[in-house]
Amino acid sequence: MAETKNAELVFIPIPGMGHLLPTIEMAKLLTDRDERLSITVLILKAPVELKSDSYSRKSNSRVRFIEFSLNHRPIAPKNFAFHFVESHKDPVRDVVAKMVRDESIRLAGFVIDMFCTTMIDIANEFGVPTYVFNTTSAARLGLNFHMQGLSDEQNLDVTEYKNSDAELLVPTYINPVPGKVFPSRFFDEDGLTMLLSMARRFRETKGILINTFLDLEAYALKSLSDDDKIPPVYPIGPILHVKAKSDDNKDCQEIMEFLDEQPVSSVVFLCFGSMGYFDGDQIKEIAIALEQCGHRFLWSLRKPPPKDSLEDPSEYENPEEVLPKGFLQRTAVIGKVIGWAPQVAVLSHPSVGGFLSHCGWNSTLESVWCGVPIAAWPMYAEQQVNAFELVKDLGIAVEIKMDYRRGSDTIVPAEEIEKGIRRLMEPESEMRIKMKQMKRDSTMALMEGGSSYDFLRRFIDNVIDNIP
Secondary structure, eight states: OOOOOOEEEEEEOOSSHHHHHHHHHHHHHHHHHOTTEEEEEEEEOOSSOOGGGGSOOOOOTTEEEEEEOOOOOOOOGGGHHHHHHHTTHHHHHHHHHHHHHHHOOOEEEEEEETTOGGGHHHHHHTTOOEEEEEOSOHHHHHHHHHHHHHHHHHOOOGGGGTTOOOEEOOTTOSSOEEGGGSOGGGGSHHHHHHHHHHHHHHTTSSEEEESOOTTTSHHHHHHHHHOTTSOOEEEOOOOOOOOSSOOOSHHHHHHHHHHHTSOTTOEEEEEOOTTOOOOHHHHHHHHHHHHHHOOEEEEEOOBOOOTTOOSOOBOOSOGGGTSOTTHHHHTTTTEEEESSOOHHHHHHSTTEEEEEEOOOHHHHHHHHHHTOOEEEOOOSTTHHHHHHIIIIISOOEEESOTTOOTTSSOOOOHHHHHHHHHHHTOTTOHHHHHHHHHHHHHHHHHSTTSHHHHHHHHHHHHHHHTOO
16 A cells, blocks of 8 residues: 655745635645645735734644744835745745754645745755745736746837737737736836746746636636646636625624615625725716616725825725715615625625626636626726736626726726616626626536546645655
8 A cells, every 4th residue: 555645835825815815715725625735824924914914814733824024124015025025035944944854744845826936946945846826817827928928039028018909919818918908017117027037937836726717717727738838737716715604793784784675686896805995086986977877886985095005995984075975865775885895795695786896816706606797997916907808708797997007097987987887787698697607617616526626636646746
């Protein structure tokens, strides 16, 4: 009988809800699937407290957490991820060396966040493989690889596509992708250097875990799998942090009570992520659109953080200060303006019929899981190209403004917002039918015999087979 190999994986996420929470959920998923696996999650504490810091880290006995809290100099937000992770190389090396020395573990490899590629150097020092956890879409991953290839092999100047209607054929997208929806970092010298470096280093790894599933991104995943210059990809999603019920605080109870009173699929939910916010003029246009279209609504309205701050948006003490005069009174019967929202609980509620979203990938997966179609209003990071994929390639979203970028002078007028909401809330649209099917597919993917279930087993087998 062959010897059973036990394996210790070191997970290194970056701080922030969109990265840390899926990583922790994946760690629990892996250890639940195979008793030979144990996981140490290295928590790199941000210089400011983030909402993710308060996340409950209770798990099974084979997932543990080690926190690092370094004294940081202030870091410019646009360079935050790169410099922040780089500053942790020495302490990560030290703690892993201590684990190997004192605990006699069988170190099987590192699983790093997509922004932690510098940690590949540490894994190499220990002679173990590195795997990447890609928390964005498979299509977006393919865009990174494609742009890196064009830059290195054809000396393409990506900045020529800034604000451009010129289109580029990208292997992981069905339709040609216009330059105006490329991630903003492609047009920033430091950001472009970082993204191209990340793609080069991804190619050094043993495999790439992706928070997606086969039926959602079949085209993109086939393209990645067919490219022999890209490591094996493992679509193992949707990996979601889904609580059994919403938080039992007063605000959440009031939100659920409001939704309980609404007809099925009648409410449009407006929420723009943990870092989503608008300035006053745009808020007024949204309010006018909601009032004109007459649909029931639940609006998560957040206050912008101080300029150049790493802090998340906060709550308005009095939302009336930024809303049109009398708006709350006039819409009191059909709408509710709130602060932070229990997003999955809201999307799961039968009264919610549409999601006006920034198209962050975690929010997208939550919407798919709940079967709620999307009105795409991206704001930053890779959200514009996510919106493009959802609207053009997958047909499960309508567009508000696909090339919107927070910080620009663009104000989306109420008429455009109203038009998008009306299309979103059409009762028997093809988009709504597609999203209902995708909801079923997302559930099936995780069940025994489903695609993500099988890919997770392939990944575990890869880890066990490659223990040094």
